[in-house]
Amino acid sequence: MGPRDRYGVLLVSESIDSQEVVKTLFEQDEQFNLVGIAAHGHAALACMLCDKPDLVLIDMALPELLGLTALQLIMEHSPTPVIVLSTSTSEGSVLTIQAMRLGAADYFHKDMLVEGLHREGIISYFLERCKLTIQNGVKGVYPAAIQMDGNAELAEISSQMFNEVLLRRRMDIEFHLRKALKLQEFKLVYQPVVEIHTSRVVGLECLLRWNNRHLGHVPPTEFIAIAEESGLIHEIGKWVLREACTQNQKWQKAGLPPMFVAVNLSRKQFNDCRLSLTIAEILEETGLEPKYLELEITESLSVDARLASDTLGELKKLGVRIAMDDFGTGYSSLGYLRDFPIDKMKIDKSFIKDLQNQTVNAVIVNTMITMAKHLNLLVVAEGVETEEELQALRAYGCRFVQGYYYSKPVEVQHIEEMLVHLI
Structure with a gap:
């Protein structure tokens, strides 16, 4: 498989542990190539101009909402499929929902990435989600505004609230389902x-x-x-x-x-x-x-x-x-x-x-x-x-x-x- 047949991936994170985990996971599939690591949005943009990655992973645990800032910069200057790495906390879920509204194509629990080092099923699931995100490309997760009694703005707000509830529910179910058998x-x-x-x-x-x-x-x-x-x-x-x-x-x-x-x-x-x-x-x-x-x-x-x-x-x-x-x-x-x-x-x-x-x-x-x-x-x-x-x-x-x-x-x-x- 030549370099042109591989998917380039950029990671936006300042966590050494997250960086090592992501490196190890992508080494499991020769179709992926980790082309760069950035600690904030502007560094990510520089890497994107240079390496032209097919996928970006953004750590939502970056301090001072830098993860959201990085996502916004990417969407405004160089729209690329993005997966946000979420945490299982309430704050992490809220940030993930905000990221999805800004244009992130998918999310993945960071806890699951760590588990993935020891469980083959999670590794393949993560890599499949990455490939699917690349194939789907950049697209919004919230439906376009529809008319509701002549009030398009109200319809859009209602639709977004409904989707946020569903997304939060799905995230919670996915996270706790992984521990259900053990518990x-x-x-x-x-x-x-x-x-x-x-x-x-x-x-x-x-x-x-x-x-x-x-x-x-x-x-x-x-x-x-x-x-x-x-x-x-x-x-x-x-x-x-x-x-x-x-x-x-x-x-x-x-x-x-x-x-x-x-x-x-x-x-x-x-x-x-x-x-x-x-x-x-x-x-x-x-x-x-x-x-x-x-x-x-x-x-x-x-x-x-x-x-x-x-x-x-x-x-x-x-x-x-x-x-x-x-x-x-x-x-x-x-x-x-x-x-x-x-x-x-x-x-x-x-x-x-x-x-x-x-x-x-x-x-x-x-x-x-x-x-x-x-x-x-x-x-x-x-x-x-x-x-x-x-x-x-x-x-x-x-x-x-x-x-x-x-x-x-x-x-x-x-x-x-x-x-x-x-x-």
Whole structure:
């Protein structure tokens, strides 16, 4: 790789520790070249004129707001993609938000850079963010002003305030998420899958919950996407699989009825070439028979069909079951059933809601159940909340259901109370 194929990076920081960390991180990828280090804005401009870097990193911990001053000078005189290095303090977050308003393209927690020296996942994540910033170029993070009752200025202020709240929230989640496993902040809750005709629990879907002492309860809809972006989903996903298998084995050893536990796989997990090996190791470690583990995938995986088929084939060889979650919500449902070794179809709750009064939903659900029977697939209707929905599903020949009608997701002790009654 020649010099012209490399990305030049300029660091604006007076911290020796930060300089050494950044040097070490960029040495991990030959595509980057640290072309200079500056302690303030004017020195940065001089370096930029001389070295023409593709990316600038600015340390927000520079004294007397020199980091913001450097950013402003760069944006005014030589606009270049900029990542600001943020601190986890309230002041650091405020400075980062101000920097984003001035034109910084992205941010990165300084604490994570230090961790990156010892954790390969963080190094690759940081370098990917740098490459993405260079590729995206200089662009504002706040939307242009829109008309709001004829007041464009008010609309812009409201939009900026909203984006500041979202950015601050994302920064906080990303920072604390990295410590969540070490601090044992995650837990699993379980929702029963019930056989309609006997009302017996035949399986459980485990769901991840996160309670942080600073942020409180953070919903999965917020933190899962950030975990995927940051690469943390692999570590978190492995914990979920191990915890679910361990708990299931504990229930069986306690004499409770053996049943499957379902675990959702994210897109990033599914794309991991080590997935089947990881699951095999966890099954061996926990002693759980593979038939009692079910893996749920969704259409949002967005993976190459051939690679997905190979991965699912490897998982099937282990003896685990594969379920298609949220069936019917995308455009690939039928293709997935045709191309992949699926054992179970889970009809999305959006088709079940108010089923008895929705003619279109009734036709769709009835068709799905009939099709699944012809394909020898098990069917679970998700999101069942009322007696009327249950009776409609019974009439269509659906055998298994899941939803608040029987139970919301509950903690381990409540599941044990349910299962005791089945002995």
